[in-house]
Amino acid sequence: MKEYLIQAAYLAASLLFILGLRGLTSPGTARRGMRLAAVGMVLAVVGTLLHHDIVRYEWIIVGLVVGSAIGAAMAILLPMTAVPQRTAISLSFGALAATLVGIAEYIRLGAEMAPATMAALGFEVLLGSITITGSLVAFAKLQELMKSAPVTWPFQNPINIGLFLLTVGMFVSLVINPGNATVFYGMIGLGLLIGVFLVLPIGGADMPVVIALLNSYCGLASSATGFVLGNNVLIIAGALDGASGFILSILMSKAMNRSFRNVLFGAFGGETAALASGPAGRLTVRSTNAEDLAVLLGYANHVIIIPGYGMAVAQAQHEVRELMTLIEARGGTVSFAVHPVAGRMPGHMNVLLAEANVPYDKLVDMDDINPEFPRTDVVMVIGANDVVNPAARSDPASPIYGMPILDADKAKNVVVLKRSMGTGFAGIENALFYDPKTQMYFGDAKKSLAALVSELRHLQ
Amino acid sequence: MSLTAVLEIYVFLLAGCVGFLTITKVQPLLHTPLMSATNAIAGISLVGSLVLAGADHGTLSTVLGTIAVTAATINVVGGFMLTDRMLKMFKREDAPKKPAA
Numbered sequence: 001m002k003e004y005l006i007q008a009a010y011l012a013a014s015l016l017f018i019l020g021l022r023g024l025t026s027p028g029t030a031r032r033g034m035r036l037a038a039v040g041m042v043l044a045v046v047g048t049l050l051h052h053d054i055v056r057y058e059w060i061i062v063g064l065v066v067g068s069a070i071g072a073a074m075a076i077l078l079p080m081t082a083v084p085q086r087t088a089i090s091l092s093f094g095a096l097a098a099t100l101v102g103i104a105e106y107i108r109l110g111a112e113m114a115p116a117t118m119a120a121l122g123f124e125v126l127l128g129s130i131t132i133t134g135s136l137v138a139f140a141k142l143q144e145l146m147k148s149a150p151v152t153w154p155f156q157n158p159i160n161i162g163l164f165l166l167t168v169g170m171f172v173s174l175v176i177n178p179g180n181a182t183v184f185y186g187m188i189g190l191g192l193l194i195g196v197f198l199v200l201p202i203g204g205a206d207m208p209v210v211i212a213l214l215n216s217y218c219g220l221a222s223s224a225t226g227f228v229l230g231n232n233v234l235i236i237a238g239a240l241d242g243a244s245g246f247i248l249s250i251l252m253s254k255a256m257n258r259s260f261r262n263v264l265f266g267a268f269g270g271e272t273a274a275l276a277s278g279p280a281g282r283l284t285v286r287s288t289n290a291e292d293l294a295v296l297l298g299y300a301n302h303v304i305i306i307p308g309y310g311m312a313v314a315q316a317q318h319e320v321r322e323l324m325t326l327i328e329a330r331g332g333t334v335s336f337a338v339h340p341v342a343g344r345m346p347g348h349m350n351v352l353l354a355e356a357n358v359p360y361d362k363l364v365d366m367d368d369i370n371p372e373f374p375r376t377d378v379v380m381v382i383g384a385n386d387v388v389n390p391a392a393r394s395d396p397a398s399p400i401y402g403m404p405i406l407d408a409d410k411a412k413n414v415v416v417l418k419r420s421m422g423t424g425f426a427g428i429e430n431a432l433f434y435d436p437k438t439q440m441y442f443g444d445a446k447k448s449l450a451a452l453v454s455e456l457r458h459l460q
Numbered sequence: 461m462s463l464t465a466v467l468e469i470y471v472f473l474l475a476g477c478v479g480f481l482t483i484t485k486v487q488p489l490l491h492t493p494l495m496s497a498t499n500a501i502a503g504i505s506l507v508g509s510l511v512l513a514g515a516d517h518g519t520l521s522t523v524l525g526t527i528a529v530t531a532a533t534i535n536v537v538g539g540f541m542l543t544d545r546m547l548k549m550f551k552r553e554d555a556p557k558k559p560a561a
Contacts, residue, residue: 027550054514067533075541097532101508236475241502243479347491354549
């Protein structure tokens with residue numbers, strides 16, 4: 001009877017998870033959806049506590065209390081700019097849980113495991129261990145504990161392929177002979193190493209792809225846990241998470257014009273080594289100041305703002321919103337053009353602007369806003385570079401050629417807020433900066449915008 | 461391969477399809493909350509960890525289980541709370557705004 005109750009709770013939880021994700025299709029239903037999913041989680045946990053194997057509760061309570069305290073503290077105190085690193089570290093935690101469960105299961109059953117179970121367990125610990133270290137490296141890069149630039153070393157690809165083949169060999173040998181514990185732990189060790197090697201060569205701008213990919217691995221590790229334990233709710237929730245990460249990594253790689261194969265094997269990053277081309281040195285840039293810019297914006301009818309990672313770094317989202325309010329008060333319209341890979345994770349810019357009280361109907365996706373640029377008086381690019389580089393459209397020799405971009409160059413005036421004339425992540429010159437209709441406004445985005453806001457406020 | 465394993469693969473593939481169909485409809489606007497939401501949901505590995513921490517399979521299992529419960533709970537609690545905090549910020553144009561500074 002108890003077993004039926006548990007299964008009923010799991011079924012309800014699975015349905016609530018799906019309904020919850022369905023709620024996320026619209027901002028209006030999202031919060032209610034997530035509450036349903038949370039109820040599902042509570043049901044699954046309560047159901048599990050009835051499990052016949054559970055004989056004592058003290059350690060469960062310790063884990064639940066400590067975990068809740070840390071989780072809640074992180075969720076409440078976290079600044080919105082730190083969401084990408086929080087996502088990375090939580091993928092690591094999720095993978096750690098799955099891997100530890102897998103190891104314990106191996107200790108318990110070991111040699112007695114059926115080949116199918118061993119295969120599932122192999123996937124579980126392998127995906128888990130890759131995700132643990134991969135996410136930790138991603139976290140370290142996002143948190144700037146280490147340089148976010150790609151790290152490369154000689155024979156990188158042959159070494160990675162060798163490690164991969166070795167791992168596959170160990171996996172197969174384990175399925176044939178599950179009793180060999182050395183191979184099992186060796187495989188976990190290799191998984192941890194592969195995770196590091198996978199993410200070290202990834203530069204900051206490629207983080208959205210890698211985070212989505214790790215998200216997918218983490219989900220699949222949970223799913224594999226479900227196969228090992230014969231637990232459907234784990235299989236289902238893991239599959240949902242895996243599908244989500246998979247879709248996001250496809251979307252992100254499309255938005256960066258990278259092939260999916262390229263993404264799947266993590267062999268990206270190294271290829272975008274600086275290939276400086278373009279008009280540097282031949283043309284000059286036109287720089288501007290807060291007063292002139294205030295006049296330009298004060299009399300513009302249509303303004304589009306393109307936020308990039310630079311806005312997040314400078315934490316300038318609140319100044320951006322003030323600027324929007326002022327322009328609108330003077331009768332202009334403002335919308336925001338959000339490139340799919342702007343920032344360090346999918347949807348990063350949207351969350352920051354929403355935090356600053358920008359209504360979400362002003363946040364427009366690339367495909368919807370691109371036709372608007374020719375009708376736009378002023379485009380303001382804040383800390384973005386490669387996503388507005390016209391070379392992606394026009395220069396087949398450019399490393400980013402073919403990447404979908406925001407057509408900022410088609411607007412009547414372009415203003416670029418930038419710290420200095422440095423190149424973007426891909427190390428490519430941007431012809432937009434040398435366009436005669438472009439004005440460069442140098443400085444820290446937050447300070448520059450604050451000065452601009454104050455000028456605009458005094459504009460008659 | 462046992463019948464159970466086949467049925468589990470059924471469940472996995474069906475869930476994957478449902479996930480694919482549902483998640484392709486999520487607007488890019490909500491991709492960050494989507495990631496933290498699926499992260500919270502994948503914290504379901506808590507279910508496996510709970511059994512491990514509470515069962516009587518020896519000290520090592522209990523230690524591993526307790527760490528796993530802690531890690532998974534951080535994701536579940538943190539993930540749902542953070543998702544809600546983010547979703548609360550998404551407002552429409554006509555929604556009451558904070559007074560302009």
